[in-house]
Amino acid sequence: MELKKKLATIFQQFQTEHTFKGFETFNSGHINDTFLILTQEEVNYVLQRINTTVFKKAIDVIHNKIKITQHLSKKGIQTIHFIPTKENSYSLIDNDNHLWNLSEFIENSQTFLKVNANDIAYQAGLITAEFLAQTSDFENDLVETLPNFHSMSFRFQEFQNALNATSKIRKQKAQKWIDFALANKKEMMVLDRAINQKEIRLRVTHNDTKISNILFDTNNKAICMIDLDTVMKGCIHFDYGDALRTICNTTDEDEVNVSAINFNLNYFKNYTEGFLKSLANNISKQEASYLPISIQVMTFIMGLRFLTDYLNNDVYYKTKHSNHNLERANNQFSLVQKIREQQHEINSFVKSTYMSSCH
Known part of the structure; x- marks a missing residue:
């Protein structure tokens, strides 16, 4: 319950018009913690906590992602779309000094842990x-x-x-x-x-x-x-x-x-x-x-x-x-x-x- 409350608090600080309902955890990564945010309006998001022990330049990690996705978007290439905070930053630092970023979840999508065809x-x-x-x-x-x-x-x-x-x-x-x-x-x-x-x-x-x-x-x-x-x-x-x-x-x-x-x-x-x-x-x-x-x-x-x-x-x-x-x-x-x-x-x-x- 404590994690759910924390994720809700963080999500609410980004520029979305949707209401936090719950979350699921993505477990495939070795380094960062990634969560699927579920909303009352059934529009989902991906919330990620950057591992600042591994990424010493965590703010720059997010800046790099923004630069590249904006470059691809301008070309009309489908890519991830990141959401800014209410303070117009693409990263959020919480009370524990963890760094977060939020992106839209691409609906009707899937990932594979192994290739099977x-x-x-x-x-x-x-x-x-x-x-x-x-x-x-x-x-x-x-x-x-x-x-x-x-x-x-x-x-x-x-x-x-x-x-x-x-x-x-x-x-x-x-x-x-x-x-x-x-x-x-x-x-x-x-x-x-x-x-x-x-x-x-x-x-x-x-x-x-x-x-x-x-x-x-x-x-x-x-x-x-x-x-x-x-x-x-x-x-x-x-x-x-x-x-x-x-x-x-x-x-x-x-x-x-x-x-x-x-x-x-x-x-x-x-x-x-x-x-x-x-x-x-x-x-x-x-x-x-x-x-x-x-x-x-x-x-x-x-x-x-x-x-x-x-x-x-x-x-x-x-x-x-x-x-x-x-x-x-x-x-x-x-x-x-x-x-x-x-x-x-x-x-x-x-x-x-x-x-x-x-x-």
């Missing part, structure tokens, strides 16, 4: 690439709200710091994957090197393209990208690789049965076809050449982050038990190995699809 993978590729294409001309500067978010060198530095400070027990439990991470360090720096050498360019990217961050209509057609908290400058490989990391994993992210983990090639092919169709001539041949390896890199970096948080006693991600982050790391690193087994076919398919889609 080829057409959903294809639609996901279409909409992710459309977001990249339609924001490629965005000229205003976005604030880097999570510095070095997908920087492999930065993540290895964090990992090394955690390794140096971790307990003997945690280190022993994680030794297999500590060794795996160190053995693959050089190869996994490939995107960092390509960015530094200006072989691939930086542009607006979503930076968290898991399937649950895409809104679909009731006919399974993709509507738009959601959860724009991580929107900032990056390379398309971050979005492409991270999407396939989640879409093509045959298990949940914390599945402990390694034999069940595999990389779904059919979903990869459908996603890639949609992605390259939407991106069309907004991607160079050189950029395309790095797409295949980005799937390994983005899966590896996620495994490294889970492993680092485990070594750090679980200070970043929400966990359900003491080995949760280690199990997630085990899952992601095992998926890297499965991707490698099919890397030749992945390379060939991306190359042929790029040639047919973009020229």
Whole structure:
């Protein structure tokens, strides 16, 4: 009841003409707390509390979201619509110093936690690439709200710091994957090197393209990208690789049965076809050449982050038990190995699809 009262109080401070009735909790996010606000008039909203421990520049997170959604709206592209407060700000700070923002709920929409059909993978590729294409001309500067978010060198530095400070027990439990991470360090720096050498360019990217961050209509057609908290400058490989990391994993992210983990090639092919169709001539041949390896890199970096948080006693991600982050790391690193087994076919398919889609 206390949470309901608090959410009602916060909701009433935004510019809506609707009366709070109740709420439902969205549970798919690792970081922020998100609620579906139900009103007496049956017009629903999405109320989000930004995790200010993770997002040190939480106000800038909201400003970035507003800039990008307004840019898309001006082009007539369907996107999230944010609601200002009664004081004409898009963010609200409560008495506990938590930061909130409110957006309209898009009716007759749905999200998926897992892909269960080829057409959903294809639609996901279409909409992710459309977001990249339609924001490629965005000229205003976005604030880097999570510095070095997908920087492999930065993540290895964090990992090394955690390794140096971790307990003997945690280190022993994680030794297999500590060794795996160190053995693959050089190869996994490939995107960092390509960015530094200006072989691939930086542009607006979503930076968290898991399937649950895409809104679909009731006919399974993709509507738009959601959860724009991580929107900032990056390379398309971050979005492409991270999407396939989640879409093509045959298990949940914390599945402990390694034999069940595999990389779904059919979903990869459908996603890639949609992605390259939407991106069309907004991607160079050189950029395309790095797409295949980005799937390994983005899966590896996620495994490294889970492993680092485990070594750090679980200070970043929400966990359900003491080995949760280690199990997630085990899952992601095992998926890297499965991707490698099919890397030749992945390379060939991306190359042929790029040639047919973009020229």
